[in-house]
Amino acid sequence: MQIIRYAFASVTPLALLLFGAVFGGLWAGLALLWLTLLAAGLDQILPKPKSADHSRHADALSVVLAVGHLLLLVLAVRAFSLPDRNWAETLTLFLGTASFFGQVSHPNAHELIHRVPRVLRRLGASVYISILFGHHVSAHRLVHHVHVGTENDPNTPRANEGFWTFLPRAWIGSFQAGLAEERRRSKPGRLNPYVIWTLGGVLTLILAALVGGFVGVVGAWALGSLAGLQILLSDYIQHYGLRRLTLPNGRIEPVAAHHSWNAPQGFSSYLMVNAPAHSDHHMHPATPYDALDVPAEAPVLPWSLPVMAMIATMPRRWKAIMNKRAARVMERAEARLQS
Numbered sequence: 001m002q003i004i005r006y007a008f009a010s011v012t013p014l015a016l017l018l019f020g021a022v023f024g025g026l027w028a029g030l031a032l033l034w035l036t037l038l039a040a041g042l043d044q045i046l047p048k049p050k051s052a053d054h055s056r057h058a059d060a061l062s063v064v065l066a067v068g069h070l071l072l073l074v075l076a077v078r079a080f081s082l083p084d085r086n087w088a089e090t091l092t093l094f095l096g097t098a099s100f101f102g103q104v105s106h107p108n109a110h111e112l113i114h115r116v117p118r119v120l121r122r123l124g125a126s127v128y129i130s131i132l133f134g135h136h137v138s139a140h141r142l143v144h145h146v147h148v149g150t151e152n153d154p155n156t157p158r159a160n161e162g163f164w165t166f167l168p169r170a171w172i173g174s175f176q177a178g179l180a181e182e183r184r185r186s187k188p189g190r191l192n193p194y195v196i197w198t199l200g201g202v203l204t205l206i207l208a209a210l211v212g213g214f215v216g217v218v219g220a221w222a223l224g225s226l227a228g229l230q231i232l233l234s235d236y237i238q239h240y241g242l243r244r245l246t247l248p249n250g251r252i253e254p255v256a257a258h259h260s261w262n263a264p265q266g267f268s269s270y271l272m273v274n275a276p277a278h279s280d281h282h283m284h285p286a287t288p289y290d291a292l293d294v295p296a297e298a299p300v301l302p303w304s305l306p307v308m309a310m311i312a313t314m315p316r317r318w319k320a321i322m323n324k325r326a327a328r329v330m331e332r333a334e335a336r337l338q339s
Helices: 002-023 027-042 056-080 087-113 118-130 135-147 163-184 193-239 278-283 305-312 315-338
Strands: none
Touching: 002 027, 002 056, 002 087, 027 087, 027 305, 056 087, 056 118, 056 193, 087 118, 087 135, 087 193, 118 135, 118 193, 135 163, 135 193, 163 193, 163 315, 193 305, 305 315
């Protein structure tokens, strides 16, 4: 039953955006409402997902969303260049597509790059390449998951660091750290994945030019930029103020529930394929999204991830809400370590 909820929440805006890209009109506006106001409202009344056995249909849904993402990118880029579309339709389609890429395509691709079957991992990578963020495949798995909560992870925000300061540091730092790790793992005859991430991004822009001309290239680049911003917003929100402590033996403590913020809301959790259950994911990266749960001891954000993302763009307001919460989590963690 839960997989139907995941499908309903995530496929509906995809279908609306595809209709909007092909036919124009109000379709994209309805998708944008679905991803914003409707999601915020339903979060207040619907029950959150419960941990369950992995459904065989969960992978099929991930494939549908990934293929749908690639189709939407092509159709949206084409629509941006159509002379019969007015500016309001184009802007609404752009904003709706960018929101979908950040809220659905990213958590779904993130799910896929952690799966065991190679075809699923490659499909997830293709989604990141299409939004010009292919390096995330390497940086996320090889750097973020290994060093999260430490100074060695560019995607863990520093103490009291505002998002706009974090953004360039995390983008550049994750690109460099992922590249360094791939070079360290290199073997004779092994192609460095960064060649694929880079050439794939170039190919994406070439295809955008063929489909939509100069406007198509600008549209594809702008969609990728906003999607990348939302990806880094997710890292910022889900790890703000949480650090892994040094154990008495001098080693860094293992990743635990209190090293990630969670947002177990009743609608956005389904919309974002359970990405808000972040603690469980970091402790068990291979666990499929529909089998994740929020541990009782895991810290919880006051509102959903999309709402917190909006607040994070206002550093002063964000710090007023989150600094004391993060400090309390770390105080409890230090007390447990000393007991």
